[in-house]
Amino acid sequence: MAEIVLKDVCKVFEKDQYAVSDFSLRIRDGEFVVFVGPSGCGKSTTLRMIAGLEDISKGELWIGDELCNYAEPGERDLSMVFQNYALYPQMSVYDNMAFSLSVRKVPKKEIRRRVEETAEMLGISNLLNRRPAALSGGQKQRVAIGSAIMRKPKAFLMDEPLSNLDAKLRTHMRVELADLHHKLGITTIYVTHDQTEAMTLADRIVVMKAGYIQQVATPIDLYNHPTNMFVAGFIGSPAMNFLRGKVKRAGKGAAFLTEGGQIFPLTEDQAHVLWPQHDNRALVLGIRPEDLYTAPVHAGKVYGEMKGNVTACEALGSEAIVHIENEDGEFAARVAPDHGAQPGKEAALYLDMANAHFFDGETEQNLFYQWRNEA
Numbered sequence: 001m002a003e004i005v006l007k008d009v010c011k012v013f014e015k016d017q018y019a020v021s022d023f024s025l026r027i028r029d030g031e032f033v034v035f036v037g038p039s040g041c042g043k044s045t046t047l048r049m050i051a052g053l054e055d056i057s058k059g060e061l062w063i064g065d066e067l068c069n070y071a072e073p074g075e076r077d078l079s080m081v082f083q084n085y086a087l088y089p090q091m092s093v094y095d096n097m098a099f100s101l102s103v104r105k106v107p108k109k110e111i112r113r114r115v116e117e118t119a120e121m122l123g124i125s126n127l128l129n130r131r132p133a134a135l136s137g138g139q140k141q142r143v144a145i146g147s148a149i150m151r152k153p154k155a156f157l158m159d160e161p162l163s164n165l166d167a168k169l170r171t172h173m174r175v176e177l178a179d180l181h182h183k184l185g186i187t188t189i190y191v192t193h194d195q196t197e198a199m200t201l202a203d204r205i206v207v208m209k210a211g212y213i214q215q216v217a218t219p220i221d222l223y224n225h226p227t228n229m230f231v232a233g234f235i236g237s238p239a240m241n242f243l244r245g246k247v248k249r250a251g252k253g254a255a256f257l258t259e260g261g262q263i264f265p266l267t268e269d270q271a272h273v274l275w276p277q278h279d280n281r282a283l284v285l286g287i288r289p290e291d292l293y294t295a296p297v298h299a300g301k302v303y304g305e306m307k308g309n310v311t312a313c314e315a316l317g318s319e320a321i322v323h324i325e326n327e328d329g330e331f332a333a334r335v336a337p338d339h340g341a342q343p344g345k346e347a348a349l350y351l352d353m354a355n356a357h358f359f360d361g362e363t364e365q366n367l368f369y370q371w372r373n374e375a
Contacts, residue, residue, distance in 0.1 A: 002064035002077075002154040002187060003029045004050065006375075009059035011045050011211075019045045021211045023059070024375040027155075032181050032188045036198040037208035037234070043191045044159055046208075050189065051080050051157050063154060079148035083160040085140045087132040093119075093143050094128040100151045118146045121183070122176075138169045145180070155187035162197065174200055195235050199223070207231050215371045227371035229364040232286050232357060238321060238332040241292070243285045244361060247274045256285050256304070256358075260327030264304025267354055273368065274358060282361025289321065291355040292333035294341065294348075304351040306331070310341045324349060 004027040011020040020042040027033050035043035048054040050061060052073035061068050068076055087096050094115055101111045119125045122142045132140055141161060148156055161177075162170045178201055181188055192198055198205045199219045207214045207222065207230075215227045226232035232240045245258035247266070254275035256264045264285070266274065274283070296303045308326035315337060322333045322341045333349050341347045358367045 003027065003062075004155060004187060004189070005060075005062040006046075006050070007060040007062070009046070009049065009061060010057045011042070011049060011054060012057040018211050020049070023211075023213060024373060025206060025213070025216065026375045027187060027189065030185045030187055032190065032201060032203045033206060034190045034192060034198040034202035034204075035206045035208060036192055036195055037214075039193060040210075041208040042211040043193075043206075043208050047157055047159055047189060047191050051078055052076055077151075077154045078157055079151050079153040079155075080157040080159065081141075081144050081148050081161045083163045085132070085144045085164075087140060087143060087147075089132050091131070092128065093124065093130055093132070093135070096132070096143055097128075097146045097150055100147065114150055115146075118149050121149075121180070122146050137165050138173060141165065141173060142176075145177075149180075149184070153186070155189065158188065158190040160192050161190075163192075163194075170194075170197075177201060195237065199235070205235075207234060213373060216373060216375070217371065225366070225369045225371075226286075226357065227366050227369060229284060229286070229359050232359070232366070236288055238289045238334070240286045240288050240357070241331045242359075243287075243328050244282065245285065246280060246283055247278050249275065256283070258285075258328045260329075262304075262306055262326075262328060264306075264351060264353060264356075265302055267302050270353070270356070270358065278367070283367075284359040284361055284364070286357035286359060287351050288355065289332045289334040291352040292331070292335070292349045293352065294322070294333070294335050294339045294350070296350050302353040304353050304356075306349045306351060307346060308349070310343050310345055310347045312343055313339070313341055322347070322349070 006023050006025045009023040010018060012018055023046055035046060037043050045054060049056050056069050063076055097115045098111045119128055124142050127139060162173050165173060174197060190201060202219055204216055204218055205222050206216050209230050215231050222235055243258045245256055247254050248257050254266045254271035256266060308324035311325050312323040314321040320335055320337050320339055322335055322339055324331055324347060360367060
């Protein structure tokens with residue numbers, strides 16, 4: 001196992017066309033780190049630079065105590081798991097798993113012991129004589145992971161390994177991957193566009209956009225303290241709701257006036273930070289769906305009332321998602337199943353203002369939290 005450090009790493013495909021810019025990150029020994037972001041954000045390119053499959057244009061890559069910018073992929077002692085499994089179709093499961101050890105001239109007895117031990121851990125002992133064509137998607141992925149484990153590498157690199165699986169199997173495999181990491185404790189870098197995978201698997205998440213790191217944090221910190229509107233909107237499902245407006249004086253306190261004319265009272269702490277420092281400045285209020293209610297639920301808390309036309313109600317069993325539309329846009333609320341809202345009719349939602357986020361309307365930075373990359 002090893003610590004992996006990237007210092008100001010950049011990838012330039014053509015002159016001044018940066019796919020990754022100023023990427024700095026320290027991945028601790030045994031840590032499970034997930035790179036997440038939309039397509040084209042540079043997450044897979046960064047992973048491939050770590051693996052040695054892409055050259056590093058600028059910056060430094062350290063694996064353990066070694067500078068590895070120019071090391072060949074085979075010299076880095078890393079195992080990679082791809083979304084298309086990368087299995088040899090003409091070989092049995094046993095031979096696929098044993099291949100990396102065979103080319104290193106490991107004794108056959110030791111190879112058999114390690115293959116059988118790994119197959120038992122992954123629940124594929126009964127598949128060792130089959131060929132990949134006879135396996136399901138989930139079975140193929142277990143074999144691919146088993147092949148990576150066999151080498152006992154310094155780190156695992158996983159590039160969207162679950163993207164080809166159906167939803168139910170992906171959920172099951174997430175649990176298995178988390179359990180496997182707990183057992184092995186090997187440094188793992190995992191790339192995905194699926195924020196649910198990121199939230200459930202990661203020790204820390206690296207959110208990327210257009211080649212730049214936006215924020216690095218634990219899943220709960222990322223969710224509760226997004227540094228900007230992009231992170232706030234990308235993490236969470238349904239996504240955070242946003243309302244544009246500005247702060248105005250309201251009696252002895254202050255309120256948020258939306259562009260559509262709605263007025264939401266601020267808490268004392270919010271008023272202290274936003275008024276008068278941000279008077280007449282464009283601001284954005286962000287509120288997560290679970291912080292919107294169909295009625296005030298706690299006495300003494302500050303709520304803002306938002307009215308609108310109900311456009312849809314999604315019943316999910318233990319909860320429901322209510323969608324409303326008004327002059328400020330479309331909004332989603334995660335509420336109790338007995339919410340009583342009906343499509344086509346007007347309804348009121350109540351914002352728990354203590355959990356509201358406020359962003360600068362121009363820079364889109366969180367006015368109550370600023371993240372700094374100290375890697």
